[in-house]
C-alpha cells in the first residue's frame with residue numbers, strides 16, 4: 248500500500264469490534280459538511296466557511312478529549328473533492344498546510360497523537376513533510392488519537408487493501424483462504440483503529456459520501472442540519488445523548504443484549 252498508517256498504539260487489547268454499551272463512544276467519526284453553505288448564506292466566499300470549519304474541528308477535538316473519546320476521525324477532503332474549482336482546492340491545500348503548522352503545539356499540549364489516512368501525496372511535498380513531522384512529534388502521545396482523512400475514499404481504502412492482500416498471495420506470503428474479515432480490516436488504512444462507535448454528519452445531507460464504508464458497518468449514525476462551522480458543544484451533546492439512547496444489538500435480540 249502506498250501510504251501506511253503508523254503502527255498500532257499499544258492499549259493492550261485493540262479490537263476492531265465497536266465497543267458494546269459504553270456511555271461514551273470510544274471512536275467518533277465525523278463528516279464535517281456545510282462550510283461552503285455557511286459562508287454563502289452570509290454573503291461570504293466559500294473559503295471563509297472552510298476557515299471557520301478549522302476552528303470547529305479544534306473545538307470538537309477538545310470536547311472529545313474532555314468527554315473521554317479515545318479516537319476522533321475527521322473527514323477533511325474526499326477523493327472526489329478534487330472535482331471542485333481549482334481555486335477552492337488550492338485554498339484548502341493552503342489551509343491544510345497552515346493548520347498542520349499551527350496545531351501541532353496544541354496537540355502536544357493535550358497529548359494528542361496525529362494520524363492521517365488517505366493518499367495525501369497529491370497535496371504536494373510540503374504537506375508530505377508536515378504530515379511526517381506531525382506524526383513523528385505526536386507519536387508517543389496517549390490521551391487521544393486524532394485521525395484526519397485527506398484525499399480519502401472508502402472505495403480507495405478497500406481497493407488498496409485488496410491489492411495489498413492479492414500481492415501477498417502472489418508472493419506466496421499468504422494464500423487466498425487466509426483472508427478473513429480481520430485480515431481485511433487490518434489491511435485498511437484504519438488497521439490501527441477500532442471501528443467507529445458514533446458517526447456524525449453535519450450539513451443536512453443523509454449520506455456517507457464514500458467515507459469509511461467498511462468500518463461503519465455497525466456504527467450508530469447521527470445526522471444534523473447544523474452546518475459545520477455552527478456545530479457547537481450543544482450539538483455534540485445532542486449526538487452523545489442520541490448515542491446513549493441507542494441499543495447496539497449487533498444482530499442479537501434486544502433481550503440478549505440487556506441480559
Ligand code: IPE
Nearest residue numbers: 279280281282283284285323
Ligand atoms: C465540507 O464543506 C468541507 C469539504 C468538503 C472540504 P463543504 O465545502 O462541502 O460545504 P457545502 O456542503 O458546499 O456547504
Ligand code: IPE
Nearest residue numbers: 278279280322323324325456
Ligand atoms: C464530504 O462532503 C467530504 C468531506 C466533508 C470532506 P462533500 O460535500 O464532498 O459531500 P457530497 O459531495 O455532498 O456528497
Ligand code: MG
Nearest residue numbers: 280281282450
Ligand atoms: Mg459539502
